[in-house]
Amino acid sequence: MLGGDLAIIKSAAENNFIFSLLKKQKTITVWGVWLGLVRKADKKFYWIDDTPLAKGYRAWGSGEPNNARGIEKCGNMYGLGLLNHLTVEGEAPKMESLWSNLTWSILSKALDRSNSTSAAICFLSIASICPQDGWVHYGNFSYLVIDIPTLKWSDARRTCEILGGDLAIVRSAAENNFIFDLIKKQKTITNWGVWLGLVRKADTKFYWIDDTPMANGYTAWLTGKPDSVSQKCAHMYGTGGGAGKWDDVYCENSPSYFTSSPVILCKKKK
Ligand SMILES: [Ca+2]
Numbered sequence: 006m007l008g009g010d011l012a013i014i015k016s017a018a019e020n021n022f023i024f025s026l027l028k029k030q031k032t033i034t035v036w037g038v039w040l041g042l043v044r045k046a047d048k049k050f051y052w053i054d055d056t057p058l059a060k061g062y063r064a065w066g067s068g069e070p071n072n073a074r075g076i077e078k079c080g081n082m083y084g085l086g087l088l089n090h091l092t093v094e095g096e097a098p099k100m101e102s103l104w105s106n107l108t109w110s111i112l113s114k115a116l117d118r119s120n121s122t123s124a125a126i127c128f129l130s131i132a133s134i135c136p137q138d139g140w141v142h143y144g145n146f147s148y149l150v151i152d153i154p155t156l157k158w159s160d161a162r163r164t165c166e167i168l169g170g171d172l173a174i175v176r177s178a179a180e181n182n183f184i185f186d187l188i189k190k191q192k193t194i195t196n197w198g199v200w201l202g203l204v205r206k207a208d209t210k211f212y213w214i215d216d217t218p219m220a221n222g223y224t225a226w227l228t229g230k231p232d233s234v235s236q237k238c239a240h241m242y243g244t245g246g247g248a249g250k251w252d253d254v255y256c257e258n259s260p261s262y263f264t265s266s267p268v269i270l271c272k273k274k275k
Contacts, residue, residue, distance in 0.1 A: 150190075
């Protein structure tokens, strides 16, 4: 199942964690992020793993879920305060980290693709509500490209971990070609292509995320790369003269590089 666990929130700690991710973004929308929370035919809310909401942690905003116009079937976490909406009597206004319920179509219009982590969370939540098998099989593994540019390597990795996988370790030219073909099939192909599961450690050498030294195996660096010890993460170029080849890059890029930034590629055992 794609993305099923991402937006299920079982505790205040997890709610706070997701909200802290949201707050770090350059652009935060009022409606924040989708949750994996849907109203079923019995008019009650269930998490997308079919757990009834009523039995667990909840953080509805005051007056929510209000099922406005009788058509609100999905849950979201607010990103910003709604004036006149969430004031709790006798307390300071609680305008953050609370849930609302809104319609799918309204929220998808609000989805802000310049907000990498939140956009990924939105995407994954939508994907999990609309069951689909986005994973593509190759050898003993499955791969998924989420073609949303992501400024931070750690955000891309976290997304893959939530989906039961991790960033890709590339073991052969055949696998590198397979991944590059996947990138080329996406709607959004950025210059920096996809993040790889390859990072520099304190010894300045590159290691795959399973701790195998890169030097012992296959590599596909673009000529002259890697070229900066301060660039501690690796990506595969998606476009340009280096397409399909690798480069070292900063693990956190400034928002001005959003449109170039690598998208998310996840790999997991089949
Ligand atoms: Ca570089």
